[in-house]
Amino acid sequence: MCRETKREPAWVSAIRVALLEGRVTVDSVIEEANLVAGRERTVRDVLSTMADRELLVPTGDGGDAYLPGPVLLESDRFGLDFDRASDGGAHRWNSSV
Secondary structure (H helix, E strand, O other): OEOOOOEOOHHHHHHHHHHHHOOEOHHHHHHHHOOOOOOHHHHHHHHHHHHHOOOEEEOOOOOOOEEEOHHHHOOOOOOOOOOOOOOOOOOHHHOOO
């Protein structure tokens, strides 16, 4: 994320929206990424590229809507064990060591 503008890449926002809402549109990505007006073409290109790589799948209704694709759905994000996630990891600063 760009700290100064509080914006993140469109592809990151697209993945978040796909996984949380189950449906991605150009407008939802622009809102989630906090992009300035006029970036619709860029977001369309990003979503199209993600569809080419099977991260997203077009809904087939002729619009700019996409559903999560097989690459996202078959990822290993579901079976993760977070019981020991902070041991020596990102939250190490909370320890007294």
